[in-house]
Amino acid sequence: METAPALRVIGYVRVSTNKQDIGPEVQIAALEAEASRKGWSLEIRRENAASAKSLANRPVLAGALTDLKSRRYDALAVSKLDRLSRNVADFSAMLETASRQGWAMICLDLGVDTTTDTGASMAQMTAVFAELERKRIAGRTREAMAKIKADTGKLMGRPSALPADTVARIFAEREAGASMARIADMLNADGVPTATGKTWHPSTVRQVLTSVTGPARS
Template identity: 45%
Template sequence: MTKPRSPRTRAATNRAIGYLRVSTGEQVESGAGLAAQRTIITDRADREGWQLDVVADEGLSGKSMNRPALVEALERLDRGDADVLVAAKLDRVSRSVADFARLLDRAQASGWRLVLLDLGVDTSTPAGEFVANTIANSAQYERRLIGQRTREGLAAKRAAGVRLGRPSSLPAEITARIVGEHDGGASLAGIARSLTVEGVPTARGGARWYPSTVRAVLHGQDATAMRAG
């Protein structure tokens, strides 16, 4: 196991990777967003005297960290080939609280800096590290509160007798058949195959059933009511 390197001094941290990301096809085609991010990062690099290399992930979501340019950039930083990862905004790097927290740990363990220009975050400083961790913790706290409120709201609706789930437009006998076959041990794929072969239309009038279509029926109001009865 590689031993974590000591944090690099400010004097040595002059090799920066500027990371850009856009998510929509329109932004990729027009360059909107990329140019603005590049300008902001380049201006900061000029002021800091960084040797800047800019990389970009175009047309990719920020929900996952598994993006080619970002993955390569992080590997270069971990190897010591660069010292700073700089982005115009936090959401260009990550939209996930868990991923962001892991990124902070990774930067600390490998000794490189994370700089987020929209928030004034620079993890090489105590203030910057504090802000970064506060952001991660606050977002996680809010996420848990939302989850708790959602669960409590659903529980209250169930207690009041409110039927949850989307109503089915399938004939009752088809829903009953799906429930019966599934409870009898038939697989989702098997049920979908037999309904398709027999020409039974889906709730939306489609000719082909899929395992996901069958699952939606099983999770719907009518199937739930049948099982409850």
């Protein structure tokens, strides 16, 4: 009886500057232990990336996804979800991509392993919670926009020139856990102007949030 070939797995390890994050050695050890237990052919790919808020600007991850799409590997594995993304919606989208392209996703801390029936069921549950999160954020954004429209039409002390998608983005990033300073940095990096055409600061982000929801915490 022929033995099935070993699953070719990319073990993605993200190293950040946050001292509270788990170190690369711990991530690698967890992935290697699972590979030994399940007989994977494991290749570790390590990336220095401070943030997992977005899947953008991570060339090592981008390369891994290209290799998976071309079927040079069978699965992408991470020791914890936050090594891949802190945004459950992003993770859900990646699960959908994996299913469409024919490769597997493995996330040890969530029990997600789409090569098994149980792990695939966990992936489906994750996708459900991601959809609920998207709807919750969308609902809050609609309420926020309605409140802004119902108010005097002023934001930051003068008529608001903020597009609806900018306001929606601020609320979505805040819901995802980004600090006001981080939101300001992202808006500035993307060239998004404030209502007065100036640079974003944590205080201007706060004004957008508190104009609708009341005092906001940093």
